[in-house]
Amino acid sequence: MKRILTLIVLHFLFLYTYVGAAQNQKVADSLIKELKQHQRVDKDTLRLYWLSKISFNHNNPDSSLYYSRLIIAETNDPFYLYGAYYNMGSALRIQGNLEGALEAYFKSLEFARSLPEKSKEAISNLAIGDVYSISGAHKNSIEYYSKSVDIYRQLNDSISLNGSINFAMLLFNIGDEYLKQDSLKVAMPYFKESISIFERSGYSSGVAYNLGNIGMLYAKQGDDANALLNIDKAIAILEESQDYYAISEYLTYMSDIYQKRGDTYKALVYGKRSLLLAKKYGLKDQISESNLLLSKLFEKKGDKITAYKYYKDHIVYRDSVQNIATVQQMADLRTKNEVSQKQTELNLKQTELNLKDTALNLSNQQKENQRIVMIATAIALFLIGLLAIGLFRRNKFIQRTKKIIEEEKNRSDSLLLNILPEETAQELKESGKVQAKKFDSVTVLFSDFKGFTSYSENLSPEALVETIGFYFSKFDAIIEKYGLEKIKTIGDAYMCAGGLPFPSEDHAVKMVKAAMEIAEFVAETKNDTTAVDLNFDIRIGINTGPVVAGVVGAKKFAYDIWGDTVNIASRMESNSEVGKINISENTYEIIKDQFNCEYRGEIEAKNKGMMKMYFVNGINK
Helix, strand or coil, rough: CCHHHHHHHHHCCCCCCCCCCCHHHHHHHHHHHHHHHCCCCCCCCCHHHHHHHHHHCHHHHHHHHHHHHHHHCCCHHHHHHHHHHHHHHHHHHCCCCCCHHHHHHHHHHHHCCCCCCCCHHHHHHHHHHHHHHHHHCCCHHHHHHHHHHHHHHCCEEEEEEEECHHHHHHHHHHHHHHHHCHHHHHHHHHHHHHHHHHHCCCHHHHHHHHHHHHHHHHHCCCHHHHHHHHHHHHHHHHCCCHHHHHHHHHHHHHHHHHHHHCCHHHHHHHHHHHHHHHHHHCCHHHHHHHHHHHHHHHHHCCHHHHHHHHHHHHHHHHCCCHHHHHHHHHHHHHHHHHHHHHHHHHHHHHHEEEEEHHHHHHHCCCHHHHHHHHHHHHHHHHHHHHHHHHHHHHHHHHHHHHHHHHHHHHHHHHHHHHHHHHHHHHHHHHHHHCEEEEEEEEEEEEEEEECHHHHHHHCCCHHHHHHHHHHHHHHHHHHCCCCCCEEEECCCCCCCCECCCCCCCCCCHHHHHHHHHHHHHHHHHHHHHCCCCCCEEEEEEEEEEEEEEEEEECCEEEEECCCCHHHHHHHHHHHCCCCCEEEEEEHHHHHHHCCCEEEEEEEECCCEEEEEEEEEECCCC
C-alpha cells in the first residue's frame, strides 16, 4: 500500500501549504481551466505553480507525467524541479515502472539537498525507501526510512515529530513494512499513531490508507468482521477523492476476504469491480492482480474455461515482455550446449588418437600378450560405443533445444508486435530501450458509444467483454486497412493515430476515411435485426497536430502518445453527435478539398474555450 500513500506528500512540497486529498481530479480540472484562461509568459512563477499542482492532483499517470515534463523543460529552479521529479516518480510507480520511479526520486533528492528546507530531503528519502520496499529490497528500504527519520529528529521540530502529515506518513510506511513481513503486533501501534495524527490534521486520505491497512492486518489475524469494517470505511473515503488505484487494491483484498469466508458470489462481485476500475484508469499491475484473483475464483467454482480466460489475461499483463528474458536464457543454454558439443568432439578425437597409440604399441608386443591386446581392444570398442550413444543423445537434445529457442523467439516477437509498432519493437530488441520521438503532424481519433455505461450495468461481465470485442475487432481491421496505428482502449473508448511511427503526408485523409467506415459499420450493426443486443450509437472526434510518442513502463511496455493534440481530439469526440464525425479546424484545413464538411461554428470545449468544429458529411464527388 505504500506505493499509494507516498503520493500525498507533494502537498507539502510547496510553500503555499495546501492540505487536501491525494490525487484530487476535481482540483486538477479546475487548475487546468484556470491555466488556460491565464496564458502568461512561459516561465511565469504562477504558471509553474499551476503546472505543479496539476501534475500532483491528476489521477491519470500519463497526464501527471506530461505536466511534470513541462515543468522540467521550462525552468532551472531547483524548488520546482524537485517537485516535478517527485511527481514523475509517483506517476511512474503507479504505472509499475519501479526502475524509472527510483531514478526520478533520486533526481528529486539531488535537488532537495540544494534547498534550505531539510524536510524535503526527508520526503525524497521516504519515497526511495517505498520503492525499495515494493521491490522486496527490505534492507535498502529500512536504510532510507531511517535517513528520513534522522532528518526529522535533527530538525528538532516538535510539530514535525508529533503532528505533521509527513511524519504520520512515515509512521504509516514503517507499519506497512512490518505488515508485509507479518509482524502484526509491531505494525499495529504505528498505524494507530499515524491515523491519530491524520485525524487531527483533517487529512482524510491518510485516515483512509491507515483504515485499509488496519483492515488487512485484521484479515491476516482471521478477524474478518473488523477487516471488512475498516476496508469499507477506507473505500468510502477514497471514492470522494477519486483515488482509484487505492480503491482497486482494497477491492481485491475485500474479494479475498469473502473468498476465505466461502462466499464466492460476493468475492466475484468485488473482484470484477476491481478489474473494471483498473482497466478504466489503466492501472496495469492491478489489472494483472485482479485477473489472477478472478481466475482462482472461477476455478474454485468449477468453471475452468472462464478461469483460464482470466489467467491468460493475467499472464499477458504480467509477462507481455518477460518472454524476451526467457529467450535470452534459452539462448544462453544454446551457447552452453554448443560449447559442450565442441568439448565432446575434442574428447572423441583425443580418444581416437589414444586408441591408435595403443594399437601401435600392441602390435610390437609378443604373441603371448595377444590375449591381453584383444581384451583391451574389446574394452576400447565398448567405450567408443558408449561415447557414440552419448553423442547421439546429445545431438538430439541440442536439436530439441534449438527448436524450443526458435519457437520462443517467434512467440516473443509476436507478443511485441501485438503491443508495439514494428519499428518500435525492433528498436527495443536491439537497444533494450525506446527513445521518445516528436512528430510534427499526427492525426488522432477518439470514439465512444453513447449510453454504454448504463447499458453495461445490465450485462454480465462475459457479455460485456464479448460486445466490446465484437466492435473493437472490426475497428482494428479498419485502421489496419488504412495503415493507421491503434494506441489503446479505455472501457468503451477507442483511440488510434495516423502519421506514426512512420511520418506520412495523407494521414488525415486516411483517418477520416477510416472514421467513415467505423461509423457506417456501427450504423449497419444497429439496423441488423439479428443483432438485437448490438444497438449502440457512436460518436467520433478527430484532430491533427504535433505529439510526442514513446514507450512507457520498464517491465510492461505500452506504446502511447502525449500532447495537446490528443486532448483536443478527445474534446472533438465529447462534442460530437450520434453517428457523426466531428473534426477540428486543424484537420479541416487539411482535408477540406476531398470531403464535404459542414461548419458548426465555434463551440465551447471543456478546458479549451471556444473552438471551431466541423461535421464530415461525405467524400466530394
